[in-house]
Structure formats: C-alpha cells, structure tokens
Amino acid sequence: MRTIALFPLLALAAAAPPKKLPTPSDVVAAAPASDWRTIRAEDLLVMDLAKGGRIVVQLAPEFAPVHVANIRALARGNYWDGATIYRLQDNYVAQWGLNESDRPWPAGVTAKPPAEYTRALKGLKVKPLGYPDPYAPGAGFVGGWPVAYSAKAGWANLAHCYASVGVGRDLAPDTGTGGELYAVIGQSPRQLDRNIALVGRVIEGIDRLSSLPRGPAPMGFYTDKGLPTAITKIRMASDMPAADRPSFEYLDTNSPSFARYLRVKANRHDDFYRTPAGGVDLCNVNVPVRKKA
C-alpha cells in the first residue's frame, strides 16, 4: 500500500514466479479508440456547487425512461434553483434537491411515474459477469451499465453500485418523481435493487459528495442550517453552449478490451498481488469512463 518497493532483490530471487498479469489500468490504457463509446450530451446532467466543484451524472434512459424524462424537464424548467445536498448518511447515500418543497412541477414532468425498477431483459445485449451474484440469478453489463437479471423471469435492473444515482421516494407504492436524487457513497446497497428507480451514475465528482460531512440526524439529514451544500446550477449538458459542455466516453462492455479488463479484475496478479481471487463482485468491476479530449 506504499508507493516504493523495498524488496526488489528478494522478489527477483524467488524461483520460478507465476506469470504476472497487467493491471486493470494497463488494459484500459491499451484499449483502442474503437472500443470506446461517446456519452450523448442529452444524457449528461451537470451540477455546479456554490463552493466550487462540478458533479456530472450520466443518465440511463434505456432503464428508466419516464424518470429520466422528468429529470431533463426539471433541469430545463429550473426546478432545482436553490437546491442543496441536504442529506449524507455514512456508507450509504448523499441526497440532493429541494427536500419537502411544494414548488410546482415544471411542464413535461410526470408527477406519478411508473415503477421503473426493472425493464425487460429482451433486446439487451448482456456481457455476463461470469461469477455468482448474491442478489439475482444473473449479473453482467449492458451498454456500459452494471445490471442484474433473471433470464427465466425476463427482467433486468440497474445495480446499486458506488456512485449509482437513484430517485428518492417515500414509502411504497410511491416511486418518486426525480426532484430528489441520491448517489451511493459506500458499500453497494444492492438490497435497494428492484425497489427504487435508478437513473444513472456519477461519472465526475463523486469524491465531492463522498467527502462531505455526514449528517447527525437519523438517515444523515443535516440539522444545522449551515451544513447543506448549495448547488448553483443543475443543467443538461445539451443545454450548455457547445464549447462549455463536458464530454465523456465509456469502455464498450461488449468490446474485447472490456472482456480483458474483466478477466484481469477477477484475477489480479500484478506486482502487488500474490493470490488472484478468481472472481469479482459486479460492483467492483467499475466500468471505465473517461473525459474526452
């Protein structure tokens, strides 16, 4: 866990060491341009914080179309003017929005969306994880997203992993509208899968959320008026001037590079590792996403 190797001679002296593998970063760096997919500007929600820093969320309209349409309408209708990050629960979520406001919904918002907790598996091109998942019969990747699924029952759901973004809601059968969003900042709370609408993931600035002070009240709500973090603007990248838009790409999860990345992730055997696990958790794979030049 340090940066400097103290015992290179000892390592060299070991007889017939097993073959070392590249690191996951090596595999990503070697992936050709043809294995990367650009994320559309209409799928990027851009949040700027008053104290500096930006959070960019990639939306997943293929999994929660009504909720994602709501989020676009909320951004365009300036619904979030005055929004804050008002809840931080350790090892769980950071949540933002207006918190119990009765501000009316802008035009184009569906006030009671359907429960987009799963979608049909049919039509999805799944790259299977290849290892067991405790939360679903199947786990893998679709279009850059970690998903769980049942081939038998025919459903698929986005999985709650670190940085996943979902729609805050009250007790079932409420599904939330999209006005209150949360991001996962701890161990993947997969028990929420199929119980809440996931709409995307933070692809820039998750550390801005995860390092905020935890709220002292139950569920991590802030009690002190000074604690919530002010958000100055929430916009769709597609509504920003072209020159200012952030742009990202993800590694195609059906590409040969991703297959190699997944194999190395499940069998870490670069210099730091002695014993490859021979498996990996869905939420530990971390689909590579990077800024476009």
Next chain:
Amino acid sequence: MRTIALFPLLALAAAAPPKKLPTPSDVVAAAPASDWRTIRAEDLLVMDLAKGGRIVVQLAPEFAPVHVANIRALARGNYWDGATIYRLQDNYVAQWGLNESDRPWPAGVTAKPPAEYTRALKGLKVKPLGYPDPYAPGAGFVGGWPVAYSAKAGWANLAHCYASVGVGRDLAPDTGTGGELYAVIGQSPRQLDRNIALVGRVIEGIDRLSSLPRGPAPMGFYTDKGLPTAITKIRMASDMPAADRPSFEYLDTNSPSFARYLRVKANRHDDFYRTPAGGVDLCNVNVPVRKKA
C-alpha cells in the same frame, strides 16, 4: 428515501399486501443481553485526532496474531507519536502512520511477520452466510467477523469490508509490520483478501475517516503539507485508566438473534421495500456492534 410517508392511505388501500418483516434495527433492538459479547480492552486500539474525534479499532488476534502483537507493541512503545492520516483514496482506503519514516521499532515488534493472510479453518465455528460469494468457495461469520473460506483447502480469511483495517505493505513478499494501517472507506475491495494482513475493523469513528478530503496525488497521497490529519495519541484501551476506557459489544454471530438479523438482511420487506432480494452480500450484513453503557 425521505422521512415522511406521503401516501399512507394508498398503502392501506392495497389489497392483501404480503406480510411485512421487521427491519434489521428492530431485530438488533430485540436481541437479549445473552446474545451480545463484550470486546476485550486489550483488543481495542484508540486513536484520538488533534482536531477532535476518536477512532476505535477492534483488533482480531485470532486471525493475525503476530501483526496484532506488533500493533500492541507499537502503541505501548509510543511509536506513533507524530503520526498522521496521510493518504485518502476515494472509494478505497484511508491510511495512517508515519509514512516512510525510519524510526526504529519499539521492543517486542517482529520486523518481518509471516504472511497472516489466511488461517486454518479448523477450530473455527462458522455461521455460513448462505448465499454465493464471488471471491471464495464459502463465506460466513466467525466470532463477529465476516470471513471467506475454503472447506476443501482448509483456509479462512477475514474479508475486506467497509471499515476493515489492514496492514500497509510494499510489494510482495513484504507483509508490512503494522506501523502503517489503512481502513476501507468504500466498496469492499475483496481482491485484497488473501493478499494482505487484515487486523481488525473500525467500530467507532469510521465517518471521521471517510469524510476527510481525498488526496490529489496517485493512490490518494496528500501533496499539500497542510492536508494530513494529525493524530495526537494511539493507545490500547487496556492501557487507559479504567474510567476512561471505551467499551463495546458485538452481536454473537452464532446467536439466534444474529440468525434472524441475517435472514431479515437478505429479505428486506419492511415498509420501504416491495421486493426482497432473497440474498445478501457478505459485506452488506454489517455485524452489529454497539457501545456498552
């Protein structure tokens, strides 16, 4: 994800709802005193931060006896005077100690401990998780700890979960001495299992670590001298005056209450949940630990 139910009438109106289960917290609150086990003062490492706040680590001598003996000797020998939290990598670890110091080891420290990455399964009373684990043939709980194991090969290892504490080391075959420790502050990095010595877990103050600023250098090292967090004292609870010692207990993982807790964790069906998962990840179970009055 809010606190207030907006649609109680709708919920009441639903016909023949499936039977709701208690929450995990309900099960813990109902556990009798006989299901709790006190943690020994000689297994508690107490770290006080200069800017206020305390971090308490429960040590696991049954899994890494030589490294734990080292940690006790380091605390008693005041090795950590001037120590800081010097590395914070988002969704990974917070690390503390002296960082590349050449301060001599105090008496009683084994400079090159054996690789205590696994121990014999034999003699351990395992409560099986009951769900598949992608990192090992078996997963479960031993004496309050999350463990992975192979019944066939006969080994068991502490699992890297949120708040787990391990020993920083250089490249293999170095195993680290115990002078540099890290705590997991993100998604369980189970790929480190069987590749590093885990020595315990943070049972108080993990949020003090997880909310610190992330370091800008590779691996989360701080570049600015002002960023590391100063630690004023690192002591064993057993070396503190009896009146000042913190005291904790954990829910016996072989108790009936824990069996109930595990079942509810894998089948969340309290008011917020609609669809129980029917499974749970080893690191999402979170063995209950609480302060003793």
